[in-house]
Amino acid sequence: MRIPFRILAAIALFLCLVSCGNRRHGTASSRSAAVPETHGRETVLMDTASFFTVSELSDEVFSRMQGKSFKEGGPVSRQDLRYLKVLHKNLEGETLHGEMVCNKLIADQLRELFLELFRVGYPIERMRLVDDYDADDEASMMDNNTSCFNCRFIQGTSMASKHSLGLAVDINPLYNPSLKHGIVRPSCAIPYTDRDASFPYKIVRGDPCHQAFLSRGFVWGGGWASSKDWQHFEKPWSEFLKRESL
Numbered sequence: 001m002r003i004p005f006r007i008l009a010a011i012a013l014f015l016c017l018v019s020c021g022n023r024r025h026g027t028a029s030s031r032s033a034a035v036p037e038t039h040g041r042e043t044v045l046m047d048t049a050s051f052f053t054v055s056e057l058s059d060e061v062f063s064r065m066q067g068k069s070f071k072e073g074g075p076v077s078r079q080d081l082r083y084l085k086v087l088h089k090n091l092e093g094e095t096l097h098g099e100m101v102c103n104k105l106i107a108d109q110l111r112e113l114f115l116e117l118f119r120v121g122y123p124i125e126r127m128r129l130v131d132d133y134d135a136d137d138e139a140s141m142m143d144n145n146t147s148c149f150n151c152r153f154i155q156g157t158s159m160a161s162k163h164s165l166g167l168a169v170d171i172n173p174l175y176n177p178s179l180k181h182g183i184v185r186p187s188c189a190i191p192y193t194d195r196d197a198s199f200p201y202k203i204v205r206g207d208p209c210h211q212a213f214l215s216r217g218f219v220w221g222g223g224w225a226s227s228k229d230w231q232h233f234e235k236p237w238s239e240f241l242k243r244e245s246l
């Protein structure tokens, strides 16, 4: 059968257009296969992590602490402590620089934990050393300041707090107060002892903050039976004994 030339020409033109179209799409897809995009995303993540650091206490940091959060004769030495620098987001989504002093035993865990909270956008309003408040825990809590190390007793007792060892962290303390023997700290936080109410910066069981600490072996003061300390996460000694027996 003879096929007219103009039909053959039309078929050839059609096949050419289809073929060119596929090549064009193929080129575009492999470009977005993401060599530049993936590379870009990895670069951003790497840069973010570089803002989360752990270091020994510099002379400048230690002089801020002396006679305030750090007291001679306290249960830990300067060499036992580490200085963390992190990023965090507040409720408005702004990125802020934060700092914290903690025990060297949990420094790397906290660095990882705050990086995780930053990446999911978990809000933390403020992270400064308590020394900026003359190590006055009430003043630090009233300012909703997240902190860790402070050489002090457990409220109303003569027992050293886990904060004296740098093994406890208080997160957004104004909105997550402590309630012990009917006393609320900070004293202005009575409305936030109603844990069924809705308000910002509230820690609840299973939220990213609670999960980040519990998955790393911390205990939450909001889960205690006899008193409540919703801001408080601490590392129990049993966690260290467990690690040494591995």
Ligand SMILES: [Zn+2]
Binding pocket: 163, 168, 169, 170, 229, 231, 232, 233
């Ligand atoms: Zn605490």
